[in-house]
Amino acid sequence: MAQLPLQKTIGIIGGGQLGKMLIEASRPLNFHYHILENDAHCPASHLADKVIVGKLTDDTKIRELAESTDVITYEIEHVNSETLLDLEAKGKLIIPSPKALQIIQDKGKQKQFYSKHFIKTAPYYIVNSDSDWEIALNNISGEKLAVKLCKGGYDGKGVVIANRSDIINGTYPFSEPCMVEKFVPNVRELAIIVAQDQQGNITEFPEVEMFFSPVSNLVEFLFSPSRFNAEIIAEAKKLAHQVVASFGTPGLFAVELFVDQNNQVWVNETAPRPHNSGHHTIEACYTSQYEQLNRILAGYPLGDTSLIQPSAMINITGPTDFTGPYQLDNLDDLLKTTGVYVHLYNKADSKPHRKLGHITVLDTDMESLLAKAEKVKSMIKIIPA
Amino acid sequence: MAQLPLQKTIGIIGGGQLGKMLIEASRPLNFHYHILENDAHCPASHLADKVIVGKLTDDTKIRELAESTDVITYEIEHVNSETLLDLEAKGKLIIPSPKALQIIQDKGKQKQFYSKHFIKTAPYYIVNSDSDWEIALNNISGEKLAVKLCKGGYDGKGVVIANRSDIINGTYPFSEPCMVEKFVPNVRELAIIVAQDQQGNITEFPEVEMFFSPVSNLVEFLFSPSRFNAEIIAEAKKLAHQVVASFGTPGLFAVELFVDQNNQVWVNETAPRPHNSGHHTIEACYTSQYEQLNRILAGYPLGDTSLIQPSAMINITGPTDFTGPYQLDNLDDLLKTTGVYVHLYNKADSKPHRKLGHITVLDTDMESLLAKAEKVKSMIKIIPA
Numbered sequence: 001m002a003q004l005p006l007q008k009t010i011g012i013i014g015g016g017q018l019g020k021m022l023i024e025a026s027r028p029l030n031f032h033y034h035i036l037e038n039d040a041h042c043p044a045s046h047l048a049d050k051v052i053v054g055k056l057t058d059d060t061k062i063r064e065l066a067e068s069t070d071v072i073t074y075e076i077e078h079v080n081s082e083t084l085l086d087l088e089a090k091g092k093l094i095i096p097s098p099k100a101l102q103i104i105q106d107k108g109k110q111k112q113f114y115s116k117h118f119i120k121t122a123p124y125y126i127v128n129s130d131s132d133w134e135i136a137l138n139n140i141s142g143e144k145l146a147v148k149l150c151k152g153g154y155d156g157k158g159v160v161i162a163n164r165s166d167i168i169n170g171t172y173p174f175s176e177p178c179m180v181e182k183f184v185p186n187v188r189e190l191a192i193i194v195a196q197d198q199q200g201n202i203t204e205f206p207e208v209e210m211f212f213s214p215v216s217n218l219v220e221f222l223f224s225p226s227r228f229n230a231e232i233i234a235e236a237k238k239l240a241h242q243v244v245a246s247f248g249t250p251g252l253f254a255v256e257l258f259v260d261q262n263n264q265v266w267v268n269e270t271a272p273r274p275h276n277s278g279h280h281t282i283e284a285c286y287t288s289q290y291e292q293l294n295r296i297l298a299g300y301p302l303g304d305t306s307l308i309q310p311s312a313m314i315n316i317t318g319p320t321d322f323t324g325p326y327q328l329d330n331l332d333d334l335l336k337t338t339g340v341y342v343h344l345y346n347k348a349d350s351k352p353h354r355k356l357g358h359i360t361v362l363d364t365d366m367e368s369l370l371a372k373a374e375k376v377k378s379m380i381k382i383i384p385a
Numbered sequence: 386m387a388q389l390p391l392q393k394t395i396g397i398i399g400g401g402q403l404g405k406m407l408i409e410a411s412r413p414l415n416f417h418y419h420i421l422e423n424d425a426h427c428p429a430s431h432l433a434d435k436v437i438v439g440k441l442t443d444d445t446k447i448r449e450l451a452e453s454t455d456v457i458t459y460e461i462e463h464v465n466s467e468t469l470l471d472l473e474a475k476g477k478l479i480i481p482s483p484k485a486l487q488i489i490q491d492k493g494k495q496k497q498f499y500s501k502h503f504i505k506t507a508p509y510y511i512v513n514s515d516s517d518w519e520i521a522l523n524n525i526s527g528e529k530l531a532v533k534l535c536k537g538g539y540d541g542k543g544v545v546i547a548n549r550s551d552i553i554n555g556t557y558p559f560s561e562p563c564m565v566e567k568f569v570p571n572v573r574e575l576a577i578i579v580a581q582d583q584q585g586n587i588t589e590f591p592e593v594e595m596f597f598s599p600v601s602n603l604v605e606f607l608f609s610p611s612r613f614n615a616e617i618i619a620e621a622k623k624l625a626h627q628v629v630a631s632f633g634t635p636g637l638f639a640v641e642l643f644v645d646q647n648n649q650v651w652v653n654e655t656a657p658r659p660h661n662s663g664h665h666t667i668e669a670c671y672t673s674q675y676e677q678l679n680r681i682l683a684g685y686p687l688g689d690t691s692l693i694q695p696s697a698m699i700n701i702t703g704p705t706d707f708t709g710p711y712q713l714d715n716l717d718d719l720l721k722t723t724g725v726y727v728h729l730y731n732k733a734d735s736k737p738h739r740k741l742g743h744i745t746v747l748d749t750d751m752e753s754l755l756a757k758a759e760k761v762k763s764m765i766k767i768i769p770a
Contacts, residue, residue: 024409030731032431046417049431286724286747295720304723308693308747335680338689339671346415362671362693 009034009049010297011069013056015042017345017355018075018274021282023047025290029298036065043345059083066092071297073251075273077105078154095198095297096251096272103247104272107179108150117246120239120266122258124181126150133167136180144183147173156218156353187258189268190226191277192240195292198250198299204237205285205305208277208313210256216317216353219276221377223312223369224284228259235265243270252293254278276315280360283341284311309339309362312373316357316380318350325385326350328357334379337372339363350382394419394434395682396454398441400427402730402740403460403659406667408432410675414683421450428730444468451477456682458636460658462490463539480583480682481636481657488632489657492564493535502631505624505651507643509566511535518552521565529568532558541603541738572643574653575611576662577625580677583635583684589622590670590690593662593698595641601702601738604661606762608697608754609669613644620650628655637678639663661700665745668726669696694724694747697758701742701765703735710770711735713742718764724748725761735767 008031012019015037023033023044034050035042036058045051050068054061057080066072071093072084084098103113108126115121125136137145142164149158161183162173189212193205209226210219226233240255247253254275256268278289287295287303295303316328325348334340339362347356361376363369393416397404400422408418408429419435420427421443430436435453439446442465451457456478457469469483488498493511500506510521521530527549534543546568547558574597578590594611595604611618625640632638639660641653663674672680672688680687701713710733719725724747732741746761748754 030431030729046415046434047432301717301721303720306723332686335688336686338691344415 008032008071008298009069010294011036011065011072012044012048012075013062013065013072013079014075015039015044015048015051016075017043017343017357019044020047020345021279021343022073022075022274022290022293025282025288026294029294029300031294031298034065034069036061041348043347046346056080063087071095073273073293073297074101076154077101077272078152081105095249096247096253097249100247100249100251101272104270106150107148107153107269108177110269111179111181113246114243114267117242119242119246121268122146122182122184122266124179126177126179128177130172130175133172137164137167140180140182142183144185146181146183148179148181149174150177150179152176156212156216184258184260187260188228189256189258190228190236191222191254191256191275192236193252193254193275193278193281193289194240194244195252195289195296195302195305196244196247196250197296197302199301200250201302202241202244203302203305204240205278205281205289206307207233207236208280210277218317218353218355219315220317221312221314221373222277222280223310223366223373224280224307225310225366227366229263232259232263232265239265239267243267247272250296252289252296276313276355276358279343279358280311280313281305282343283360283362284309309364310366310369311363312361312369314359314361314373314377314380315355316344316359316382318352318354318356319382320352322384323351324349326356326382327385329381329383330379334359334376337376339372340376350384356382393417393456393683394454395679396421396450396457397429397433398447398450398457398459398464399461400424400429400433400436401460402428402728402742404429405432405730406664406728407458407460407659407675407678410667410673411679414679414685416679416683419450419454421446426733428732431731441465448472456480458658458678458682459486461539462486462657463537466490480634481632481638482634485632485634485636486657489655491535492533492538492654493562495654496564496566498631499628499652502627504627504631506653507531507567507569507651509564511562511564513562515557515560518557522549522552525565525567527568529570531566531568533564533566534559535562535564537561541597541601569643569645572645573613574641574643575613575621576607576639576641576660577621578637578639578660578663578666578674578690579625579629580637580674580681580687580690581629581632581635582681582687584686585635586687587626587629588687588690589625590663590666590674591692592618592621593665595662603702603738603740604700605702606697606699606758607662607665608695608751608758609665609692610695610751612751614648617644617648617650624650624652628652632657635681637674637681661740661743664728664743665696665698666690667728668745668747669694694749695751695754696748697746697754699744699746699758699762699765700740701729701744701767703737703739703741704767705737707769708736709734711741711767712770714766714768715764719744719761722757722761724757735769741767 015035208224281288344357400420405428593609666673729742
């Protein structure tokens with residue numbers, strides 16, 4: 001049985017807001033954190049015990065991180081999974097396993113993984129070179145197609161909705177390998193965060209309903225519980241559970257799903273880390289996604305993921321009209337509002353669509369929650385400093 | 386109006402668990418913290434940006450802390466208030482004002498302050514030398530007397546219940562100045578944390594009902610809301626509010642009160658800092674005592690102090706049978722229980738009665754809360770590592 005106080009040191013590849021919040025959630029555990037990040041002044045830097053400055057893909061730096069830590073995790077997919085695989089083979093504890101990471105890093109492999117495990121997902125075809133486009137078009141129906149770069153996409157980048165006619169005319173969305181998928185209009189989106197501990201136990205967080213910006217492809221707004229019916233929620237939970245059970249590694253995963261107008265549910269994609277769709281769990285759930293991952297890393301049992309109150313989360317992103325130092329306007333009024341939690345990520349400059357922070361809103365019932373969240377949303381304003 | 390991100394640096398005199406939790410609550414503010422503490426490995430050390438190692442009474446070290454920070458607070462009363470008074474006179478922002486601290490540091494002056502402001506407190510007499518005892522006994526009735534050292538008492542130390550007959554026989558509890566108070570048997574204890582912001586607004590947290598260990602004089606167990614009737618609660622809130630309004634300085638204060646068998650309510654004493662009786666607010670209230678103090682230090686408005694759920698708090702203290710490295714037993718079972726939050730203070734060694742951590746318990750109603758808290762209490766066991 002695990003005992004406290006442990007003096008474990010956790011290595012995090014990446015020092016962005018997810019790493020920052022992971023460290024903030026370490027309350028009962030008193031862990032130490034070493035992070036690897038390109039930018040010495042990254043969001044998590046002033047909370048970490050040690051910052052190794054280097055690229056997230058740098059073999060030597062990752063091995064340096066492994067030397068000084070008991071377990072390694074990552075808060076972004078774009079890390080050197082080859083190095084992690086080698087370290088894992090040599091006995092280093094890496095959570096989630098880099099085997100799962102390698103599947104997720106490549107959207108084509110990720111889709112094939114779902115197919116192999118009979119997990120419902122949209123029809124797709126993998127385009128490795130221009131000559132594959134014709135077969136892709138034969139396989140995927142519809143005038144519009146969702147096209148995603150197999151590798152390197154992030155935060156809404158690397159995804160386009162392409163016209164069949166343009167592709168027929170030889171205008172291809174990407175020249176690198178990509179995954180072409182049936183485009184389903186008017187889908188609603190939900191996400192379920194699923195955690196697997198080192199003993200193989202799996203638990204889900206309550207589902208969230210998400211709203212994306214049509215401009216930036218970023219989550220703008222979400223709330224939990226969702227307004228989907230019980231059948232849809234049960235189906236989504238089943239699928240999310242199936243994804244994480246199939247990966248068969250401890251870790252925390254965010255499974256994003258689509259629901260169409262006929263109430264069909266399928267898996268869109270999975271992230272092997274804490275996720276924007278789980279920020280609200282810090283205040284809204286008995287155990288947050290960040291504490292849950294800390295527990296998993298430490299070998300502790302999973303915590304209860306139930307919601308204490310209905311909650312909403314609103315991203316604070318950089319406006320499109322300036323780049324540089326910024327301020328959050330209306331802060332005093334936000335701080336005066338009951339059940340409003342402002343999180344800022346300690347980023348020096350605003351850039352268009354850059355995630356600068358988020359606000360979690362709690363309330364006792366859905367109706368007042370949504371009204372309050374709308375009001376808070378209208379108050380968020382990033383202005384030049 | 387205050388704007389984010391601010392890059393303020395807060396100085397804390399003392400780096401114990403209260404300082405640790407103050408830093409942990411800085412989420413939205415991204416402050417930097419410099420602490421002054423005798424022990425470089427104190428609980429708050431690995432969260433602070435800078436640790437100045439030195440005595441809390443060291444004039445030079447306190448001035449060094451003032452040099453590098455925008456505002457100074459303290460998490461313990463036993464600091465050099467003379468230095469702080471001088472710094473304040475020179476324009477340094479110190480919260481709460483050292484004028485209030487100097488009154489509180491001396492239990493005699495504290496009592497005189499309550500008298501001066503017509504705040505209900507138990508009859509008392511200040512004994513400055515052995516020759517004062519006779520007058521004290523003439524002024525305070527009862528076979529038993531509560532006697533407190535005017536200066537230096539802490540965490541149950543410096544307080545004795547003395548017999549009148551022993552004092553008559555010349556056996557004095559203390560040789561230093563002390564405050565002799567009417568001893569009222571079978572009192573119940575409650576505490577109310579009150580915050581005053583830099584604009585002079587005052588807000589109270591919901592009252593807590595406290596249970597002390599008869600052996601160590603330490604808070605063993607508390608819950609909130611209390612089971613007192615509405616009249617008692619209203620009277621207690623009025624008194625607590627009056628105390629903080631009379632101090633007339635921004636800050637966070639814990640006002641401890643007694644209630645006797647006739648439902649009389651009076652002020653026992655006040656602490657000018659976050660307090661053991663407010664640990665539960667981290668999880669139980671919309672705004673915690675620690676976030677509230679951070680807001681005050683930053684010049685931000687106060688947050689809503691309402692309870693989200695009924696809660697209990699249980700201290701984890703060192704057992705009397707050993708000193709040295711320790712473990713918390715039953716940790717896995719505690720972590721598996723819904724609404725149970727384990728906080729450990731990162732202290733290397735257990736000592737008899739030493740505060741090593743606490744556990745907050747949440748539940749939806751009082752009955753299940755008390756049952757769960759009793760169960761959790763029985764599970765807490767510190768064993769040698």
